[in-house]
Amino acid sequence: MASYGSENSNDTGSVPCRPKWQNTIVLLLLSLLLSSCAGTEGKRPSSLAPVRAPGANEALLSVFLHLAKPASVGLWMEVNSAALVGENTVIPLDMERTPFAAGEIMGGQRFVARGVVAPGRYRALRLTINKAALVRQSDKLFLSVPEPVVELPLPTDFRLEAGVSRSLFLVWDEEASVRNSAFFVPSLAVIPEQLPLLADLAYVSCPDIDTVYLVRTDNNRVCGSLAISGKPTYMAYDPGRKRLYVLATESAAIFVVDAATNRIIDRIKIPMTVNPSYFLTNDGKWGYVLDQDEDSLLKIDLLQGNLDRRIRLGDKPRFLLWVPALAQLAISSGLSRTVYLLDPETLTTRGTVLVGNGADGLLATDNYLYVAESSSNTVGINDLRSGQLIKRVNVGFMPRRLVQSDSRIYISNFSDNTVSVLAVQQQAVLRDIRVGEMPLEMAVSANHKWVYVAEQGTGKLAVIDQTTNRVVQHVELGAKPQHLLVVP
Numbered sequence: 001m002a003s004y005g006s007e008n009s010n011d012t013g014s015v016p017c018r019p020k021w022q023n024t025i026v027l028l029l030l031s032l033l034l035s036s037c038a039g040t041e042g043k044r045p046s047s048l049a050p051v052r053a054p055g056a057n058e059a060l061l062s063v064f065l066h067l068a069k070p071a072s073v074g075l076w077m078e079v080n081s082a083a084l085v086g087e088n089t090v091i092p093l094d095m096e097r098t099p100f101a102a103g104e105i106m107g108g109q110r111f112v113a114r115g116v117v118a119p120g121r122y123r124a125l126r127l128t129i130n131k132a133a134l135v136r137q138s139d140k141l142f143l144s145v146p147e148p149v150v151e152l153p154l155p156t157d158f159r160l161e162a163g164v165s166r167s168l169f170l171v172w173d174e175e176a177s178v179r180n181s182a183f184f185v186p187s188l189a190v191i192p193e194q195l196p197l198l199a200d201l202a203y204v205s206c207p208d209i210d211t212v213y214l215v216r217t218d219n220n221r222v223c224g225s226l227a228i229s230g231k232p233t234y235m236a237y238d239p240g241r242k243r244l245y246v247l248a249t250e251s252a253a254i255f256v257v258d259a260a261t262n263r264i265i266d267r268i269k270i271p272m273t274v275n276p277s278y279f280l281t282n283d284g285k286w287g288y289v290l291d292q293d294e295d296s297l298l299k300i301d302l303l304q305g306n307l308d309r310r311i312r313l314g315d316k317p318r319f320l321l322w323v324p325a326l327a328q329l330a331i332s333s334g335l336s337r338t339v340y341l342l343d344p345e346t347l348t349t350r351g352t353v354l355v356g357n358g359a360d361g362l363l364a365t366d367n368y369l370y371v372a373e374s375s376s377n378t379v380g381i382n383d384l385r386s387g388q389l390i391k392r393v394n395v396g397f398m399p400r401r402l403v404q405s406d407s408r409i410y411i412s413n414f415s416d417n418t419v420s421v422l423a424v425q426q427q428a429v430l431r432d433i434r435v436g437e438m439p440l441e442m443a444v445s446a447n448h449k450w451v452y453v454a455e456q457g458t459g460k461l462a463v464i465d466q467t468t469n470r471v472v473q474h475v476e477l478g479a480k481p482q483h484l485l486v487v488p
Contacts, residue, residue: 048459051094051479053210054116054227059160060209061168062478063093063112063125064222068173068187071102075174076140077186078131082113085124085151091117101135102174109221111459111476112170114209119162124151125170125190132177132184143184155192165211165227167193193224198242198259200447202486204454204461205246206479207231212246213477214262217445217486220463220475226262228255233277235485238284244485245287245302247279254279254287254300259487268305273298282322282344288329290317297331299347311347314338321362323369325384326350332359332371339371339382353387355380363402363409366424372399372411379411379420381427391427395420403442403451405466410451412439419453419462421469433469435462443484454481 054060063082077100082093093115100110127150133140152170160166169191176187195214202215205228212232214224230251237244237259244257252273256266268287270276275293282288286308287300295315299308315335323330328350329342337359341351358375364384371380373392379399381391396413399420403410408430411420418432419439437457444451451464452475461475461484 048457048478048480051114051209052116053208053229053231054163054165056229057119057162058116059119059162060114060165060211060225060227061093061117061160062114062165062211062213062222062225063168063170064109064476065100065105065112065170065172066109066221067102067105067107068171068189069175071106071174073174073178074103074135075177075184076101076133076135077129077184079112080128080130082128083126084115084117084122085126086120086122089118089120090126091115093117097130100172102172103135105172107219108473109476111478114478117160119160121157121159122154123158124153125168126151127186127188129184129186132186134178134181143178144182145184147185150186150188152188152190154190158192163227163229165209165225167213167222167225169193195224195262198487200445200488202443202445202452202484203235203237203244204477204484205232205235205482206477207233207249207482209479211479215461215475217448217450220450220461220473222475222477224262226257228264232482234279234483236279236281236287237485237487238281239487241284243284245279245281247276247289249276252276254289254302256302266305268300268302270298270300271307272310278318278320280320280322282329286344288320288344290320290331292316292318297329297342297347309347313340318359319361321364323364323384325364325367330362330364330369332362334358334360334374339369351387353382355382355389356392358398360399361401361412363404365404365409370402370409372402374398374400374414377413379422393422393427393429395422395429396432400440401442403444405444405446405449405451408466408469410442410453410464412442412453414438414440419451419464431469433464433471435464435471436460436474441482441484443486445486445488447488452484452486454484456480456482 084091093113095113133142173187200217204213212226230248234247244259246255254268277292278290289298314333319332321330331340339353356373360374361372363370369382378392396416396418398415400414401412409422436455441454449466453462463473465472
């Protein structure tokens, strides 16, 4: 089945939504630029500091800060540096001079420092505090800092093994840090990872540092980290077996993690692949891997760890979706302007849907297939069974991904730092939400009514409250987030 449908006028609702004549002019200018790079994540500069993954004989340590109780005093401090102290060594962590205001942290969390360190036993975390002040409206009343260098004891027998990624958490008692209204004596303690039960948990892959962070969705704080070597990117979860599957693109492997213990229990090598670029599983038995450079799809037996079959597809397959209503796989091809519908057993093509320029992310709901058409800044809405185009809706620049929560669909617009909110019934954009640089992957916490947006340019997750459709918080990671996965 194929659809060539014509353009439809769009009810874009309230936003500010762009007038159609403005989009037309912009499209003429952008199409030449975006069509050649739509399969990539862009070459825009990132505001993130350079990071590197640990080597085979190294460990990675991340440090985060949160408050012991809600802010009440209005303290501010500027931290110059952080270092890990061993028996006979001091290892500086990567950190720029950073201000921390208790009133801004509130119930959230801030990223402090990260470092690649040698394996071994460590006894303290050393901080150098440059300044401190009481914040009164917009003014700072500076306090004396009698002991700028502070050594905080680490948990008993704290060791870092080669190949691990660990996190430590600074707990700041703001009220106890002020003495006689004139002196700042920081009341800080270090606590180790305290992994919650396997519920209300989000996994965030950060390929640049070979780490998957664990984030609690009840308070939106990082609570732990897991090392996955070879650039971890896309993830899938099997709730029946409680298995987390992580695709590592550089090592061309799928890591199998026991989610209850966060231990790697298997590593499945992906044969006959050059650049594994996307991964999903529909039942925990079969895994499907896209290889964009080879224009192919691979079917992997996740239980036996074997390649079942491999097929060639159209130019540059970019996104892979399991469609329960059809019991088929849907694959978007950006260059051929096609979505392929495949049998999950044989990988034979059951149908095709012709779509707009730069087809990328897909979403299937209510017998409609939504396609992010990244090169034309539109979302195409197609009848899922006939393939006919129903409507095209103008969104932001370079839409990449779509997620649904109840009666809303959220679309990440990679090149204008917004998320468009589309009403399912009206098939119209309600508003655009401003987020940070280069938003890409998204995930929904249904229990807490959050939409998480991975900001690749800031190293943060934007947290959108679905009841107000506003960004209410950020989760700082200090590294580029790639994929998000929420376990309810």
